[in-house]
Structures are given as C-alpha cells and as structure tokens.
Amino acid sequence: YEIYLNGMSGTVPRLPTDLTRLEGLAEHRLGPGPVGYVAGSAGDGSTARANRAALERRRIVPRMLRDVHERDLSVEVLGRPLPAPLALAPVGVLSIMHPDAEPAAARAAAAHGVPYVLSSASSTPIEQVAEAMGDAERWFQLYWSKDREVTRSFLDRAKAAGFTVLVVTLDTPMLAWRPRDLDQAYLPFLHGVGTANYFTDPAFLAGLAKPPQEDPNAAVLRFLGLFADPGKTWPDLAFLREHWDGPIVLKGILHPDDAREAADAGMDGVVVSNHGGRQVAGSVAAADALPGVARAVGDRLAVLFDSGVRTGDDVVKALALGARAVLLGRPYVYGLALDGQRGVDHVIRCLLAELDLTLALSGHATPSTVGTADLAADPG
Numbered sequence: 001y002e003i004y005l006n007g008m009s010g011t012v013p014r015l016p017t018d019l020t021r022l023e024g025l026a027e028h029r030l031g032p033g034p035v036g037y038v039a040g041s042a043g044d045g046s047t048a049r050a051n052r053a054a055l056e057r058r059r060i061v062p063r064m065l066r067d068v069h070e071r072d073l074s075v076e077v078l079g080r081p082l083p084a085p086l087a088l089a090p091v092g093v094l095s096i097m098h099p100d101a102e103p104a105a106a107r108a109a110a111a112h113g114v115p116y117v118l119s120s121a122s123s124t125p126i127e128q129v130a131e132a133m134g135d136a137e138r139w140f141q142l143y144w145s146k147d148r149e150v151t152r153s154f155l156d157r158a159k160a161a162g163f164t165v166l167v168v169t170l171d172t173p174m175l176a177w178r179p180r181d182l183d184q185a186y187l188p189f190l191h192g193v194g195t196a197n198y199f200t201d202p203a204f205l206a207g208l209a210k211p212p213q214e215d216p217n218a219a220v221l222r223f224l225g226l227f228a229d230p231g232k233t234w235p236d237l238a239f240l241r242e243h244w245d246g247p248i249v250l251k252g253i254l255h256p257d258d259a260r261e262a263a264d265a266g267m268d269g270v271v272v273s274n275h276g277g278r279q280v281a282g283s284v285a286a287a288d289a290l291p292g293v294a295r296a297v298g299d300r301l302a303v304l305f306d307s308g309v310r311t312g313d314d315v316v317k318a319l320a321l322g323a324r325a326v327l328l329g330r331p332y333v334y335g336l337a338l339d340g341q342r343g344v345d346h347v348i349r350c351l352l353a354e355l356d357l358t359l360a361l362s363g364h365a366t367p368s369t370v371g372t373a374d375l376a377a378d379p380g
C-alpha cells in the first residue's frame, strides 16, 4: 500500500513498476553501447526471446478460498533461510552501468536479506564488495580460470572475505558470438573500466610483465586468455570440492544428465540457466529445461533457475516448474543504471511485492505449496 499512500500526497514512483520498461529507459539514458552490453544476447537473440516465450506461454490456474491472510515468502535454500525465493544473479563489470557498480547492488540486496551473487568478473575487488554486504549471506560466482593459481587465489580471497556459497558458471568456457558487443567493440569497456577484480589479483598480476596501467593491452589479453577454460571436464570438479568448504552450485545446467553428474560429483545445487540467452544461440529455453532437471535431481540438489525472470508471476511459474528459488538478472542491472542503489532497491521491492500478491491471489500463503498442478496444461 506504500505506493498508494504516497500517491495521496502526489508522489509517484521514480521508476516504472513494470520492470520490463526499464530497458527502454536505460537505453534512452545511457545510449546503445552500455545497454547493448546488458540487453545483448548470442546470435540473433532467439534464445533470449525463447526464454520469455517459455515463461509467458505457461499460465497459472488461481485457486480460491484458501486463507491467504497471513503470508510468508521465506524458503530454505542450501540449508539457509532466505526471506524470499530470490537472489540477484552474478553480472560482471557493473561499472559500465553506474559508477557505484557492484557495492550499490550488493547494499540494496543486503537491505532485503536477498543474496547477491558477486561475479568474479566484477569491476570492484571481492573484498570491497564484501564490506558493502554487511551481515548478508555472501555468494561468490566463479568463472573457472585456465590458470590454477588464479582460481585458487579467487577461492582464497572469497573465503577470506566471508563468502560461503560458491556458484561455478559452466556455460561460458569462452564468450559466445554476441553481435551487440562485437558491433560496439566491447573491448574498450574492459580497457577503460577493467574487471578490477582480476586486475588487482596477486596471482593474475604475477603473470604480467608490467602493471595493467602501463600495459593495458597485455592485461586485457591475459584476462581474455585465462578467465575461463574450454578444456575442463567433470572430474575436474574434484579440485573445487577440495578447495571450497561450503556449498557449490553449478550454473548453466540444462540437461538432466548434467544435473545427475553434478549430484554424483558431490555438488550441492544447480542453476538451470542459459545465461540469459547470451551463450548458445538456438539453445533450449531455460524454463523448458527446468522440469526435466527438477525431476532428475530435485530430491538431491537445490534446483535454482534464471534466464527470463521479469515479473512476480515468472517466479511463481518457476516454482511450479520445480525451482526452489530464482536469480534475477537484467532487471536489477537496469535499475542500477537508472538510479544506482535506489534503482536496485526499487526493482527488488517491486518484484517481491508482485510475487507476494500473485502468490496470494493464486491461493498460496507460502511458496512451498506451489506445484505443477498450479499451471494450466502446457500448450507446447
């Protein structure tokens, strides 16, 4: 009711409450270069469109007279209580969007107790973002480097900075063909603002003949050469299991057999995700892959979901398809671009409020009662 009450004194929200409108506003404000980095996808964008279509196609069947007076959005994920089935997805180099970058997003998430998954490709060093996170749960995303020392250094730094959950992104052993980045010559971004998390890492710097300030080209080339590793296979996960005490979640899982491999390798969770359509053009929509993965490992692993979540009903649909919680990606990045920490706060508030209402109006007082029966038969 906060928004309606403010309206009594003539105050309307600073940003739209329909989060799908933020991209257009951000493009207007920032121009096509920075927004292209966020909005862009692999190939002609068909996977990103398929992500939305797969969620829109599914329809909730609301139930009546179920006493939704007292409601509670909280869930347990990886043995941790979360205030809602929501976390912020890892997104690299946020200084492209706003000078306050990752610490602003982390602060906004922490204020709601929502986990912020810090990208290893952040424009702010791990330690600085950790400070902004206060008492909030700290989740760290790893791009699994070709260089063992860099991987070990990142894991050690994250551990020392109080991060407990490790999210390992498997779908980016190399960057895909992303026309909007290529057309805007994405490299100057890396050059200008840098993924400072790498450019301040002792193991990364040890491999450079000169500091990045003196030879930025060499630093960027080293980053591109080692940030990920197309040579990795399933047995390599043992290295991560050995070097990380807390839960490990594999991000980018779409096939049930890969989810079973994850469980067999002693992992704790998976994120069903196609990286927001940014990696495999023509990939299966993430929401279409979710039920199969949930059926395969839902009783052994925490199944999380991202790629296409924009609204409260998207979250309800993801829960019904078998997810325990979702990661929110692009919308919070546009919120950051438009209004810094306040913009991210706006996005989180809107999504949580819409989720609460949609759940209640569909007949659910908690996320735990949502199941496949809440969706109409999939027209395919």
Ligand code: FNR
Pocket: 037, 038, 039, 089, 090, 091, 092, 093, 119, 120, 121, 141, 169, 251, 273, 274, 275, 276, 277, 278, 306, 307, 308, 309, 328, 329, 330, 331
């Ligand atoms: C990403 N994503 C991502 N994932 C990751 O594991 N590490 C990263 O550094 C990034 N960086 C990144 C940058 C940008 C600009 C975007 C849009 C996405 C993927 C992200 O975590 C998530 O999977 C997608 O954003 C989900 O898709 P939607 O819902 O945002 O379309």
